[in-house]
Amino acid sequence: MTDTSWVEGAEAGPYGLAHLPYGVFSTAKDPAPRIGVRIGDQILDLRALATGTFFLPWIRPAFHEHDLGGFMAMGPPAWRLVRHQLTELLGDARHRDQSATLLTPVAKARMHLPFQVADYVDFYASEDHATNLGRLFRPDAEPLLPNWKHLPVGYHGRAGTVVPSGTPITRPSGQRKTKDGPLEFGPSARLDIEAEVGFVVGVGTELGTPVSPDDFAEHVFGAVLVNDWSARDIQAWEYVPLGPFLGKSFATSIGHWVTPLDALAPARTTAPVQDPEPFAYLKEAERFAYDLSISVSWNGTEVSRPPFAGMYWTPAQMLAHMTVNGASLRTGDLYASGTVSGPEADQRGSFLELTWSGRDPVSVGEGERRTFLEDGDTVVLNATAPGPNGTRIGLGEVSGTILPALA
CATH class of the missing domain: 3.90.850.10 (Fumarylacetoacetase-like, C-terminal domain)
Known part of the structure; x- marks a missing residue:
């Protein structure tokens, strides 16, 4: 598996392929909060990705929620599988054309509390x-x-x-x-x-x-x-x-x-x-x-x-x-x-x-x-x-x- 991403500038900063942190964002065009993963100065829209067949059927519903709660509750098998898939998607330039349209610049996103704090x-x-x-x-x-x-x-x-x-x-x-x-x-x-x-x-x-x-x-x-x-x-x-x-x-x-x-x-x-x-x-x-x-x-x-x-x-x-x-x-x-x-x-x-x-x-x-x-x-x-x-x-x-x- 590659160590570098096709997303421009991703490897020069703290949000490269080895990181891939999760957050919740919205945009002026689409104000509904949704889950994304950060790569460089871009956010990959996981709700949009989950409308297709990229994720397994039992994982997709979690990315249609408005915060990370459903995905976090799935446990380590889901966390590791999704991380592996995202690393492959963002690391293999063959996926560039199908995925680039799902990226939003961080500068154009409004960020939200990533999860509902229980205690x-x-x-x-x-x-x-x-x-x-x-x-x-x-x-x-x-x-x-x-x-x-x-x-x-x-x-x-x-x-x-x-x-x-x-x-x-x-x-x-x-x-x-x-x-x-x-x-x-x-x-x-x-x-x-x-x-x-x-x-x-x-x-x-x-x-x-x-x-x-x-x-x-x-x-x-x-x-x-x-x-x-x-x-x-x-x-x-x-x-x-x-x-x-x-x-x-x-x-x-x-x-x-x-x-x-x-x-x-x-x-x-x-x-x-x-x-x-x-x-x-x-x-x-x-x-x-x-x-x-x-x-x-x-x-x-x-x-x-x-x-x-x-x-x-x-x-x-x-x-x-x-x-x-x-x-x-x-x-x-x-x-x-x-x-x-x-x-x-x-x-x-x-x-x-x-x-x-x-x-x-x-x-x-x-x-x-x-x-x-x-x-x-x-x-x-x-x-x-x-x-x-x-x-x-x-x-x-x-x-x-x-x-x-x-x-």
Whole structure:
């Protein structure tokens, strides 16, 4: 099978034949959302492709739906078969004439949320991030709480406020403590980001059925970049004793494109050694992480490059812990890694860490310095990963611009 595509320019960028991420798009001429696969700067219309005989009869109905749910629910046999077919179609120039008419330039497409989010869980899986926050919030105590190295800490988020990249983010308001102590209500003054990687469940489970970490690829369809916007001042007042709520639930942005797990196979790398050894339900026959390099840009200036490969808890362990009590999985469940941070100062995936709680402002270009987000600021997350034969693929970017709080 060929490694190159007949689509012009596809191999020069992050969306070549080795990637083929899925998304949902529409056009001015046809405003109905439909499923497509990205190749270079073009989108192949899978609904149009499914009107013929290209896909097997049992697969075609999934591509007539308005999001990825039906296809994701079909499981690995369908995912691999379709990926194989699309690779052949887009890699063999003999298919150019019949397929070129089904391409839409990305620049002319309107992108939509790629799947309906069933549930949303956010973890806290980076040891560097958890250590930094422990040092900020508990300077006279051990930075990691006693449970942290025994289980992947997480919380249940709000599925209804997961939004696609490019959606403006309205500054949230809530209760907060002032520097002098009195309680007040108003717009968040410490609005932050969290650079994360999310994993999308395709195949669900019955209630009461735990999932082994070794069955990760049987349930998880793919990955997306995530920005879990955070109002740190609202969160600081509300989170004791039950954890994050309004400081997190106002918006979570994800990329337009879901990268299939098979496209990330060349990015698999050995995960960090865990000490102490985890309980049996968290042990993996093959313990692996993904070597993703994330870029965080603030008003056009890159301010951080968090490395995902160093996460203490792996995506497979997060899935196992999320279900060990018998909680069921549903198609469209999204779970995110929590903030990705590395050991170096320029690898911190939140502005709380990057500015050390506002003590150390960062430059965002043209003499501008920031501690937390101001109205009008734009944050863009990108990520790349190793592809085959020394190439690199790129996960779909996540962007958002801050709007003023509502009156």
